[in-house]
Amino acid sequence: MKILIAYTSIEGQTRKIAEVIADRIEERGNSAALMNIAGMAEFSLERPDAVILCAPIHAGRYPTPFTDFVHREKDWLNGLPSAFVSVSLSIHSEHADERREAENYPEALKAETGWQPLMHHNAAGALRFTEYDFFKRWMMKRIAEKEGAASNGKQDIEFTDWAALAAFVDQFAEAAQKEQEAG
Ligand SMILES: Cc1cc2nc3c(=O)[nH]c(=O)nc-3n(C[C@H](O)[C@H](O)[C@H](O)COP(=O)(O)O)c2cc1C
Incomplete structure (x- = not known):
């Protein structure tokens, strides 16, 4: 199974997260392709079997090149198993209302764009x-x-919990494999 990991990163932590995801996928015996969304004018990769998108929250929103990408590619994304990793600081907050806000970002993105990933993970970022x-x-x-x-x-x-991220990748890779086998 070929899994595309497409990311946007401003300070570098989401890129690191995407690289760790790619390593995990390869360790599991699948093939991983990494793509920096901000560096791509047009999306022109060979069609993968599954996709993981990763993006950070900066000043209460995902970067515009990322949301533009999801808007543009959502039909294609909805046609194959996909997952989302949302990176923020507030998911690590000791305040429940801040954590709830962080948990809501992926829901708002899905509602705004119509993208329907199979699952998502809230990862804490870095300072x-x-x-x-x-x-x-x-x-x-x-x-x-x-x-x-x-x-x-x-x-x-x-603040990133690498064990929780690896568990999420495993869970998604297994779900994507099942979807692929079910045809
Ligand atoms: C200028 C700036 C604004 C940020 N705004 C938020 C925010 O509104 N909410 C939040 O949870 N995290 C916020 N963060 C934390 C980032 O999500 C965190 O640093 C993450 O690791 C950044 O990912 P990146 O390194 O891939 O850009 C902000 C970070 C920076 C540098």
Whole structure:
């Protein structure tokens, strides 16, 4: 089975997540193709058997190139088994209302675009203080404090639960395989 992993990433964590997903798929004996959505003018890959899309939340929304892609490709996406990995910081928040907000982003995307993935996973992202400029570091330090992720604003913090992500990939690969066998 050939699985396409298409992602958008601004700070790099979603790209890392997509790469880990691709490795997991290959370890399972399937073939993985990685694609950066932002770098593609037209989608012209050989048709895969299944697709996993990954995108981060920045300032309360997915990046526009990503939502444009889902709008444009939703008919094609709905014709094969697909899954979504939504990356955010608030899914890791100690506040239930923030976590609920993060959980709602994929639901809102599905409602807005009509894309119907078989399943989705909410992954916690990362704070990359060492790569932020002064203003972004200041802003993200405040957001981190608000969400209970205490930080000195100097070291990067990665919140991604890699074991939960691997379990999700396994679950999706098995479901996609079953769909393919059922024809
Ligand atoms: C400028 C900026 C704005 C962000 N806004 C949000 C937000 O509104 N909600 C949230 O849950 N996470 C937010 N985050 C956290 C990102 O989702 C997290 O850092 C993620 O790892 C970014 O993925 P990327 O590295 O692939 O771009 C924001 C991060 C940055 C740098």
